[in-house]
Amino acid sequence: MRTVGIQMGSIESKELSNTIKVSGMLTVPNQNKAFVTPSYSGIVRSLYVQPGSYVSKGKVIATISNPDLIVMQQQLQQVNGQIRMAELEVTRAQQLYKGNAAPLKKLQQAQTDLATLRSQRSGLQKQLGSIGATQSYGSALSVRAPISGTVSKVIAQIGSNVDMASPIAEIVSNSALHLDIYVYEKDLAKVQPGQTIHFTLTTSPGKEYDAKITSIGTAFEGESKTVPVHAQVVGDRTGLIDGMSVTVVISLDNQTAASVPTDAIVNDKGQDFIFIRQNDKNKGDRGNVPDSGEASNNKESEEKEVRFEKIPVAKGVTDLGYTQIIPLKPIPDNAKVVVKNAFFILAKMNIKGEEGHGH
Incomplete structure (x- = not known):
């Protein structure tokens, strides 16, 4: 085995995270954007x-x-002058009415004229105030x-x-950066509002950021059979800008099952396999993988040859360099598994036309 770098290991029980990777884009909601007009x-x-x-x-x-601002300000100053005159007229009409020197109608007319001018002044003041202009002259x-x-x-x-x-x-205010992603139908049931997801910038994957899912769409996006999912960025936002492309990792669940290093799995004609080392009593009738060096004679070669069995498996979750497997045929307890260079055994087996065993 040493000459071809084959390494052995065991099937381990590991808890791996079932994750999916999707692409997304950072966006800023419209209520956090503004045109200055x-x-x-x-x-x-x-x-x-x-x-x-x-x-x-x-x-x-x-x-x-x-310059039109000055016209409005001029109108306001004119109205202010008219109001002062109208106030004097009201006072004079009141005195004349009390002395029976003028009819009540004249007093009422003076009061109406004053109220109209005050209304005009209020309108001009509000108009100037609404556009941020001062009441004194200035353009x-x-x-x-x-x-x-x-x-x-x-x-x-x-x-x-x-x-x-x-x-x-x-x-643009980045205080409420959002993340728009699209999740396939088969994974939708495992995504929930309030779930924390992780993402990195597509152009700079070194730093990881967090976001929390806020809402899940209720309709498919075009022909893609994906559903839009919206999340809000939480925590550090340094370096994040509206419109950036990101890669999102969504943890769906944790699973504990039999696992092997991912490199231990090989694919042959669409089926995944692992190789286990057979017990010594099963050695013998086919070509073998030499343990080390060239054998000096047939007897010595047989002593140094190792026999492997090809076991079909179904792959599960892959995480942290390990992949969960389900063997599709019984294997012995404590079986030794080829964890490195399994492809060498597969290639040798295919050359010899062997279906289930390699030597």
Whole structure:
């Protein structure tokens, strides 16, 4: 055996994790994305951010200017002046009415005019406030971040003409990174909300991240016979960005069963096999695998030859370099199994045309 590197071992009882690997993509839900748009049209005069900048909600990221703001502010100042005059008129009408020098109708008209002007002032104040403009004269308007997050792109530039339909920038918050994966129908029953899964970046598999399944789809995705499963990333998010491709490992269950090193299993014509070493009493009638070196004569060769039996098996879970097996024919207790270079025995057997035994 030493000349061909054959190594022997035993069938072991091991608890292995039944896992599946699927591809996925990191996404950010729409409620964690925002376009930065002005509340009023204007020309971009300054930009204070660039892609990759972190901003807090309410931070000024740009200023725009529009001369029309001055028109609105002027209207407000005019209304304020009219209100002061209307208040004086109401006071005068009250005095005249009390002295029976003016009819009640004149007092009521003065009060109505004052209420109308105050309503106009309130409307102008709210209009200026809603777009972030001051009530004093000025054409500049500050544009603020609607959410906290990282600037993913800056769309506008100095001098751009923007309005409510023209974003200046886009902000993405990675505080709620999601993971979209697709699971085949046969594995769906073993995936549950709340289950923790592990994933690595497809382009950088060295670091492992965690996510927790939040929801499972109820319909197949196109013709793929897969169902969408959504998870939320938990724990460390360092280096994770919206749109990254990931490889996900989902642990389905743990199983304890007879196992052998994965290299001990060979496949011949679609059937999986292992090789066990036969007892000495069964040696003899076919070609053997030499234990070491060349035999000097036939007698010495027979003493050093080892006989193997080919056992069909059904494979189960593979994990940590081991694969669970179910022998499809009885094997002796404490049987010695070829755990390395089993393919050499298979090749020798096929060359000699042997079906069940190798020597």
